[in-house]
Amino acid sequence: MTDRFADKLLTWYDQHGRHDLPWHHDRNAYRVWVSEIMLQQTQVATVIPYFEAFMARFPTVHDLAGAPVDDVLSHWSGLGYYARARNLHKAAKQVVEEFGGKFPQDPEALESLTGIGRSTAAAIVAQAFGKRAAILDGNVKRVLARYHAVPGWPGQTAVLKRLWEHAEAHTPEERVTDYTQAIMDLGATVCTRSRPDCEACPVKSGCQAHARGETALYPGSRPKKAKPEKTTWMVILEDSDGRILLERRPPSGIWGGLWSLPELDPAFGPEELSEACEQQLGMNCGDPELISGFRHTFSHYHLHIQPVRLPVTGNTTVSDSDRLCWLHRDEALALGLPAPIRSLLTEPEQAALL
DNA sequence: GAGCCGTGGAC
DNA sequence: TGTCCAAGGCT
Known part of the structure; x- marks a missing residue:
């Protein structure tokens, strides 16, 4: 039922709303879906450049479903909440395999897709299909x-x-697409x-x-609530050719699935790092050199990141190429590293100030 | 229900 | 500089 609230909002929207966001062009369920996932807990201005690049690389749900997950994650690098990217990739496969490549139009079916909850399902229904749904x-x-x-x-x-x-x-029966955009625009502006x-x-x-x-x-x-303080070692191993050792992080937890610098247990003391490095990474190292550390704040805790250089004394052959790899800095940055690690490798002085 | 998951903007 | 929190969902 349309009440005065919706009417006033729609009139305001016609004049003052945002009508030209990237996902408003060539509107379809795929583009709306990707935008909604990117926009979860993330502001519009941050999302826009990521959305454009993502769409250029994965124009359709088939392109996304057929891509390697590493490719998807690298396009997500810097956006945060990387489970969104892994879920997006998984859901694209679901759409192709279970729905013949076409997005379902009812909220219940949409919520069966990984990463889509009540609010996002409603947003897709209203924004992509013009059907009444409250967000x-x-x-x-x-x-x-x-x-x-x-x-x-x-x-x-x-x-x-x-x-x-x-x-x-x-939520009105008429102009639902505009109404949902209108109430979000009112809140944002x-x-x-x-x-x-x-x-x-x-x-x-x-x-x-x-x-x-x-x-x-x-x-x-x-x-x-007080945030707990945690500490960790971040290892910078660089070979004579200027390559850096990277390690893929476990699929769950912070920065899940991303490539990053190898991390050593904070229980190790500085003098034990060489041995820990040999055990965990299979590399023979010399004496550690500590670099100025910095504190990084997450939603639920503070993390003291203590970078440490360890000179490689033996060969640089990796035993587990799926988890470990040697890359030059620019190659590593192209993989899509966590933001603090990226700053550490590009601007170590800036990173220390974080 | 509560904790976890990132980054950057605003103040 | 620290705090809050933003187009939430999963475990």
């Missing part, structure tokens, strides 16, 4: 929490449930997290938070 991303949560003065942190199930109910109630521009808001008159002068109270903030 609830970070922007919509903020808009609705303020409009209805919904207290509490949206991470709580009860709060989330109320927001979904409001989202469903406001007007109803922003800090200092919202309420005077420019088309639904100001009905907004309970604005009426109370309490927009800053909504949505409620996440409970604070």
